[in-house]
Structures are given as structure tokens and as C-alpha cells.
Amino acid sequence: MTTKPLKLRELAKGEDRFTHGHRMCAGCGAPIVVKQVLMATDYPIIASNATGCLEVSSCIQQYTAWKIPWMHSAFENAAATISGIEAMYRSLVKQGKIEDKEVKFIAFGGDGGTYDIGFQSLSGAMERGHDMLYICYDNGAYMNTGIQRSSATPFGANTTTCPAGDVIPGKLQHRKDLTRIMAAHGIPYVAQASPANWRDMMKKVQKAFEIKGPKFMNVISPCNRGWRSKTNDAIALSKLAVETCYWPLFEIENGVTRVTVKPK
Amino acid sequence: MGKIVAVTGNEACAQALKQINPDVCAAYPITPATDLMQRFSSYVNDGKVDTELVLVESEHSAMSACIGAAAAGGRVATATSSQGLALMWEMLHIAAGTRLPIVMPLVNRALSAPLNIHGDHSDGMGARDTGWIQIYSENAQEAYDNTFQAFRIAEHLDIRLPAMVCMDGFIVSHSIERVEYIDDADVKSFVGKFQAVNPLLDIDNPKSYGPLILTDLYHEYKRAQHEVMTKVPNIALEVAADFEKMTGRKYGLFEPYRLDDAEIAIVVMSSAAGTTKDIIDNYRDKGVKIGLLKPRLFRPFPYLEIANALKDVKAIAVLDRADSFGGYGPLFSEITGAVMSMDTKPAVTNKIFGLGGRDYLPDQAEKVIDELIKVAETGKVENIKEYIGVRE
Numbered sequence: 001m002t003t004k005p006l007k008l009r010e011l012a013k014g015e016d017r018f019t020h021g022h023r024m025c026a027g028c029g030a031p032i033v034v035k036q037v038l039m040a041t042d043y044p045i046i047a048s049n050a051t052g053c054l055e056v057s058s059c060i061q062q063y064t065a066w067k068i069p070w071m072h073s074a075f076e077n078a079a080a081t082i083s084g085i086e087a088m089y090r091s092l093v094k095q096g097k098i099e100d101k102e103v104k105f106i107a108f109g110g111d112g113g114t115y116d117i118g119f120q121s122l123s124g125a126m127e128r129g130h131d132m133l134y135i136c137y138d139n140g141a142y143m144n145t146g147i148q149r150s151s152a153t154p155f156g157a158n159t160t161t162c163p164a165g166d167v168i169p170g171k172l173q174h175r176k177d178l179t180r181i182m183a184a185h186g187i188p189y190v191a192q193a194s195p196a197n198w199r200d201m202m203k204k205v206q207k208a209f210e211i212k213g214p215k216f217m218n219v220i221s222p223c224n225r226g227w228r229s230k231t232n233d234a235i236a237l238s239k240l241a242v243e244t245c246y247w248p249l250f251e252i253e254n255g256v257t258r259v260t261v262k263p264k
Numbered sequence: 265m266g267k268i269v270a271v272t273g274n275e276a277c278a279q280a281l282k283q284i285n286p287d288v289c290a291a292y293p294i295t296p297a298t299d300l301m302q303r304f305s306s307y308v309n310d311g312k313v314d315t316e317l318v319l320v321e322s323e324h325s326a327m328s329a330c331i332g333a334a335a336a337g338g339r340v341a342t343a344t345s346s347q348g349l350a351l352m353w354e355m356l357h358i359a360a361g362t363r364l365p366i367v368m369p370l371v372n373r374a375l376s377a378p379l380n381i382h383g384d385h386s387d388g389m390g391a392r393d394t395g396w397i398q399i400y401s402e403n404a405q406e407a408y409d410n411t412f413q414a415f416r417i418a419e420h421l422d423i424r425l426p427a428m429v430c431m432d433g434f435i436v437s438h439s440i441e442r443v444e445y446i447d448d449a450d451v452k453s454f455v456g457k458f459q460a461v462n463p464l465l466d467i468d469n470p471k472s473y474g475p476l477i478l479t480d481l482y483h484e485y486k487r488a489q490h491e492v493m494t495k496v497p498n499i500a501l502e503v504a505a506d507f508e509k510m511t512g513r514k515y516g517l518f519e520p521y522r523l524d525d526a527e528i529a530i531v532v533m534s535s536a537a538g539t540t541k542d543i544i545d546n547y548r549d550k551g552v553k554i555g556l557l558k559p560r561l562f563r564p565f566p567y568l569e570i571a572n573a574l575k576d577v578k579a580i581a582v583l584d585r586a587d588s589f590g591g592y593g594p595l596f597s598e599i600t601g602a603v604m605s606m607d608t609k610p611a612v613t614n615k616i617f618g619l620g621g622r623d624y625l626p627d628q629a630e631k632v633i634d635e636l637i638k639v640a641e642t643g644k645v646e647n648i649k650e651y652i653g654v655r656e
Binding site: 068081 | 288315316318320321325328329332333340355362467
């Protein structure tokens with residue numbers, strides 16, 4: 001399949017595979033991330049989703065915002081779930097029971113479902129070499145349950161479980177550098193992205209889909225509820241995160257690191 | 265007639281999985297089930313099956329991958345024991361609630377703490393309410409036969425539920441017994457082709473699996489799950505009838521043994537039923553009218569059918585190879601539940617035996633029967649729950 005050109009006019013003509021009508025908060029970064037990921041490619045996609053904001057808000061009773069086959073099973077296992085789906089695809093294609101349609105497999109998880117409770121499942125799936133792309137939308141805390149600290153929460157941050165109190169000023173620990181940890185798995189492609197740099201992010205998604213094997217992308221995703229920011233600030237904040245080098249944009253392809261956006 | 269072999273329970277189950285040839289198996293090793301998937305792995309690597317084997321990093325991921333694979337739309341199996349099943353617990357509910365026909369041999373083993381690798385039913389009983397069909401096997405032959413039947417029941421279009429095929433850890437999984445294998449061609453026609461229902465891999469007709477359902481419909485959803493479970497016994501009997509036509513081996517919801525004219529009865533599951541039958545024969549020779557009932561289908565539990573089979577007995581001893589601390593044994597609770605529907609209620613006692621692989625010996629059965637004879641005479645039960653074969 002040829003890689004589609006990343007021109008806004010062309011992209012806008014494509015069918016939304018993640019539709020409006022979902023119940024994510026106004027101004028949330030996560031649906032922007034999902035839309036950019038799905039818009040980057042015309043490959044058929046099957047996705048799994050860890051329990052979290054994106055999952056509870058996108059498929060409720062008989063309503064779904066997903067126009068791709070999509071599965072949520074639990075919180076800590078988006079990677080294991082997609083690995084089962086991908087294994088079944090390989091099995092049925094190999095046996096000639098279904099046609100190979102170059103299906104691409106994605107797992108979506110928040111930082112809670114990725115850095116913390118789903119870390120083992122993610123590490124296992126990457127080590128097994130499934131042909132999949134794991135996308136973490138990192139909003140820096142357990143936002144779905146009400147802004148509790150995660151291992152992605154930055155040092156000093158005020159959350160509901162590490163509140164800035166009279167004695168303890170907030171989170172005392174530094175965040176885990178998950179992107180580097182994923183790179184240490186020796187997988188063929190790891191990247192960090194930001195929805196403000198949409199072209200950079202979509203290029204990375206396109207590149208990931210042309211590589212066989214496990215891929216991981218960590219994407220910053222502002223949460224106005226958790227960050228106490230305005231509902232129209234998500235893109236500005238994800239831009240600032242890049243410009244201040246809080247969230248550097250880089251990729252690690254076959255072990256070689258390349259900074260993809262150099263802040264001025 | 266198929267080939268007669270001398271194999272362990274694990275070997276027989278691995279052979280059954282080989283003959284069934286699932287599309288995906290995701291598994292994680294745990295004693296005493298390790299040997300089963302280990303054998304199956306060599307079938308995969310020797311090209312004897314088409315299965316994609318997903319060697320995950322935990323049982324939680326094993327069941328998660330099975331769930332993904334089953335929703336993708338193909339035949340799926342795994343196997344586990346004890347702590348492995350406990351770690352899967354969350355996902356067991358999701359497999360059943362999502363109506364995915366995964367089949368899992370469960371090699372029954374005690375739960376920690378203290379750590380113990382030997383056979384009892386604590387693991388299976390702990391998964392009683394997960395929504396899985398549970399079939400218990402007395403020996404290697406039954407474990408082998410039940411595996412085929414489990415696929416047929418689980419995948420039946422009126423059912424679509426996951427099923428566990430249970431056998432006693434070590435006592436059955438690692439003992440060599442005579443087993444009659446079924447020819448591959450017969451297995452193929454008995455199990456049939458997998459029929460996918462709403463497969464995720466149907467790219468052109470996208471489905472969403474795993475929605476959020478709150479107060480407005482969750483209750484109805486769960487009632488529907490119960491209702492589909494109530495259809496299982498009839499399907500299990502249909503499948504058993506087909507199986508009998510193929511092999512001559514007869515299976516029911518439970519096995520009654522010398523129960524027709526029995527005045528007292530022992531209810532016990534799995535391998536301990538074999539030992540108990542021998543002792544019952546001895547007492548029958550002495551003129552004691554005693555019989556045995558061995559539940560096979562534990563979930564759904566056939567309350568009315570079992571009540572009917574036990575309706576003429578005066579006293580029942582229920583032997584549980586699992587415990588509920590501060591409560592009665594799980595099998596006892598089911599049997600007393602069945603007794604509720606009887607016009608004349610028998611006296612029922614509960615004996616906890618064989619925990620953590622403690623041997624269940626003939627003298628334990630004899631003591632139970634001697635006491636049961638007295639209970640039947642007096643109609644009085646002194647201690648409802650007692651531990652047998654226990655060191656004081």
C-alpha cells in the first residue's frame with residue numbers, strides 16, 4: 001500500500017473511523033490523538049483498548065464511536081488482548097481460512113494502563129514480537145478514576161492521591177521514562193509524539209505501519225480536568241510540552257535515535 | 265474402536281487438543297498443568313497442528329490473549345491450574361460475559377497459602393461463579409472424552425460460553441492409565457468446523473466488543489447470562505448422546521452408581537469417586553444399600569435432576585475436596601440446595617477431605633459409610649461439617 005500524503009485538504013476528505021458523538025470531555029487530547037492515528041493510514045485496522053477514559057467514553061451500551069473492529073476487555077491487558085487477535089489473524093491467514101488484507105493492529109492505553117498496571121502485558125507482547133503498534137496516550141495521571149498519581153505523573157505534581165499538602169508538597173518521585181524502557185526491549189520502532197505536531201505524529205504512525213513487528217508510540221495527551229487547564233488549551237499545551245523539551249519528539253528505529261522536531 | 269494406550273491425564277488431554285487442532289492457544293506454565301501445554305507445544309513445533317501458540321508472560325495475559333483470539337473468530341484453548349486460574353480470575357468473568365467459547369483443561373490444584381502443588385478443588389470452586397461451564401472428570405479417559413464434548417457444548421450456537429474441563433492434579437494428570445483414543449477422522453466430524461459469531465476479523469463489518477453498560481441494562485445482561493447457562497444441561501446431554509454413538513461411552517450430567525435402590529448415598533466428584541465406588545461394592549456385598557452420585561457438570565449445577573436421583577435416600581454424605589472457611593463445603597451447599605426441592609428431606613453431612621493432595625484412602629470412605637448408616641437409622645446428624653483424613 002502506498003503511504004498516503006499528509007495534506008490537510010486530502011486528509012479532511014477521508015471517512016472518520018473514530019466518529020463524533022463519543023462522550024470524551026470537551027477539550028480532551030485523547031480523541032484528537034486517536035483521530036490523527038486513524039487518519040494517517042488507509043490500512044484496515046483492528047484496535048484493542050485498555051479500560052480508561054477513551055474506552056468508557058467511546059463505547060456505551062449499543063453506541064460505539066468506532067468504525068473499525070474494536071475490543072475492550074480489561075484495564076491491564078490491551079497488549080495481551082491485541083496479541084490474541086493478531087495471533088488469530090496470523091493463524092487463519094496461514095491456514096487459508098481468511099484472506100490476508102494487510103490488517104494492522106493497534107492497542108490504545110492511557111498512562112495508567114500502560115506505564116503501570118498494563119506494563120507487564122505490554123512488555124510481554126513486545127518481547128513476543130507481535131505485529132502491532134501500541135499507542136499510549138499519556139495525560140500524566142489516572143484521570144478516569146479522578147486524577148490519581150501514576151508513574152507518568154511528573155515530579156511535584158498535585159494529584160488527588162499525592163495532593164500538595166501542608167507537609168508533603170505533591171508527587172515526590174520523578175516520572176518513569178517509558179519510551180526509553182520500550183526502546184530497551186530492542187523492538188524495531190519506538191517514538192514519542194504530540195498531537196500539536198500532527199504531521200510528525202502521522203508520519204511516525206505511517207512509518208510504524210510499514211514495519212513488521214512490535215512498535216510503541218508514546219503520545220502526550222492533555223487532560224483539562226486533571227491539568228486544571230482550559231478546554232481549548234490541549235493543542236497549545238502539547239505544543240509547549242515539545243518546545244520546552246518536556247516532551248521531546250524523537251524516534252528510535254532499529255536502535256538509532258533521531259530527534260524529529262528540534263525546538264527553537 | 266480407537267487405539268488403546270497407557271497415558272497420563274495430561275497426555276490424554278494434550279492428545280485431545282492435538283486432534284481438535286485449535287486455531288490459537290495462549291498459555292503460561294503452572295504445575296501440574298505445565299506438562300499438558302508442554303506436550304502440546306511439541307505438536308505445534310513438529311507441525312502436527314495448525315495452532316498459533318502464544319507463549320505469554322502470565323496467566324492473566326494467557327486468558328486475555330485467548331479472549332482477543334476468540335473474539336477475533338476462531339477456536340481457542342488454554343490450560344492452567346491453581347494460582348494460574350486465580351490470576352485469570354478477572355478475565356474468566358470477561359470471557360463468559362463476552363460469550364466466548366474458550367475451552368480450558370483445569371488441572372485442579374490447591375491454592376496458596378501455604379504453597380502446595382498437589383490436587384484439590386479449591387481452584388475450580390473459586391471460579392464457580394465466573395460464568396464458565398465446569399465439567400469434572402474422574403480419570404484420564406473422562407478428561408480426554410470431556411475435552412471433545414466441552415468444545416461442542418461451548419461452541420454450540422445456543423450457548424457460546426467458555427468451558428473448563430477439570431481433572432485432579434497429579435492423581436489424574438500424572439498417573440498412567442488405560443485410555444481409549446478416538447480416531448482423528450471421528451474427532452473431526454464430532455467436533456465439527458468452528459463457526460465464528462461476530463468475528464472481529466470481519467473487517468468489512470466492524471464490531472465493538474466490551475462496552476460500558478451501567479444501571480439501565482447490566483441487570484438484564486446478567487439475567488441473560490444465567491438464562492443461557494440453563495440451556496447447557498440439555499445441550500450437554502445431546503452432545504453426550506452423540507459421543508456415546510461414536511465411542512459407546514456414556515456420559516450424563518452426573519454419574520449415578522448403584523443408586524437405584526440405595527438408602528444412603530455418597531456424593532463425591534472426580535478421582536475420589538473411583539476409590540469410593542470400590543468401598544461401596546464391599547458394603548453392597550455385606551448387604552448395605554448404598555450408592556454414589558458423582559457430579560460431572562458442576563456449572564450449571566443440575567439441582568432438579570440430582571434431587572430426583574437422590575429422592576429415595578435417607579442420608580447423604582457430601583465429600584468436598586475444597587473448603588469454605590467458616591462455611592460448608594461448596595459441593596455440600598449445592599447438594600443441600602438440591603435437597604430443598606425434595607418432599608422428604610434426607611439428612612446430609614459434609615466431609616472435607618484430601619486438601620492439598622492429602623491421600624483419600626479406603627478407610628476414610630469406610631468411616632464415612634459407617635457413620636452414614638447410623639445417621640440413616642437415627643435421622644440425626646451430630647456434626648454437619650467434619651474434616652476426614654486429618655491429623656489431630
